[in-house]
Amino acid sequence: MATIASQVVLHPTVSQSLKYGSxxxxxxxxxxxxxxxxxxxxxxxxxxxxxxxxxxxxxxxxxxxxxxxxxRLGKPMEHLQAALRACLSTGPAVEQVTTIARQISYFGYLTFDAFVWANSIKFWTLNPETSTRVAKISNRFWFAGILFSIVNGVTKSVRLARETKKLQSTQKWGEKTLAAEAERETRLSVLLAAQENTRHQLIIDLLDAWIPATALGITNLxxxxxxxxxxxxxxxxxxxxxxxxxxxx
Incomplete structure (x- = not known):
């Protein structure tokens, strides 16, 4: 009986779930x-x-x-830091600008969302009109952040596809060192992983956009x-x- 219990309690999936939940x-x-x-x-x-x-x-x-x-109470500062790091980094102009705009939008969304939370637990009572206005501003920032993220994702996807195609079509003229070929394969692997992550984020953004859009009355799902x-x-x-x-x- 103890063996069966240990197999269940100490099963790798249980351990992984606890690690995930931590x-x-x-x-x-x-x-x-x-x-x-x-x-x-x-x-x-x-x-x-x-x-x-x-x-x-x-x-x-x-x-x-x-x-x-x-x-999420501490997350606005994370997005503000991410916006600052994006300002200090280099990269394609459109991707950099949309990244900064997205992070600032999420900063605004989560900041106003904190006021929504404070009102919902009666820690800071807002009158109904103010509460509705604060929630609306929060959703506007959320929607704006998602739109900037979609633009960023589309732009990045086009660039990554172009770079991947160029790297995949590289002709092997003459002799190449193993180091050069390994570097090419590593770069290709990084590009393919970045494409997958960008595609997943685009799917998330395209579906999530409907939630604040409906809250704002733009759509009616x-x-x-x-x-x-x-x-x-x-x-x-x-x-x-x-x-x-x-x-x-």
């Missing part, structure tokens, strides 16, 4: 996936007329959203669609974090 980003992505699933499922239950069950899932969605805002979009992007981000923590297979 990171703030890992917990955030797990909470986000459950939050957006709850958003979808509450909508589904309401569409079936089951109001009592829907209320439970709505409560779960709301409390997870509040918990995630608490986890139902809660079910937004829940599914959020769940998909959460799982993609969670997988990337899992690979970063436990090593890519």
């Amino acid at each position: 990171t703030t980003l890992g917990r955030d992505k797990a909470y986000r996936a459950i939050q957006y699933f709850a958003r979808f499922y509450a909508w589904y239950l309401l569409s079936k007329g089951d109001k009592d069950a829907a209320a439970r899932w709505n409560a779960l969605k709301t409390h997870l959203g509040t918990a995630r805002k608490l986890l 139902n809660e079910g669609a937004l829940g599914i979009f959020g769940l998909i992007t959460s799982l993609i981000a969670a997988q990337k974090q899992w690979e970063a923590v436990n090593g890519k297979k």
Whole structure:
């Protein structure tokens, strides 16, 4: 019996899950996936007329959203630092400008989101009109950040595709040293990895953009669609974090 218990408790997957959950980003992505699933499922239950069950899932969605805002309280400064580092770095002008704009937008989004959190826990009470205005400003910054990220991703994808094609089509004229060929293969591997990461981020941005856009009244998607979009992007981000923590297979 003890052997069976040890095989379950000490299973590598359990250990990897604990390692993943020990990171703030890992917990955030797990909470986000459950939050957006709850958003979808509450909508589904309401569409079936089951109001009592829907209320439970709505409560779960709301409390997870509040918990995630608490986890993000320190993140505005991270984005401000990232914007400053982007200012000091060199690179393609469009990518640099959109990176800076994206980071500043996320700084604004998370800063105003902190006021939304403070109001939601009654630590700092805002009147309904001010609360609505603060939430709207937060969503505007979020939407702007996603748009800048999409422009950055498209521009970067085009550049990486061009560089990859050029490197792949390099003709092997005459003799080349093993060191030169190894360097070419390493560079190609880096480009392909960057393409994959950029593609994943583009998918996330293209789906997530609908969430603040709907909150701002730009689009009119139902809660079910937004829940599914959020769940998909959460799982993609969670997988990337899992690979970063436990090593890519």
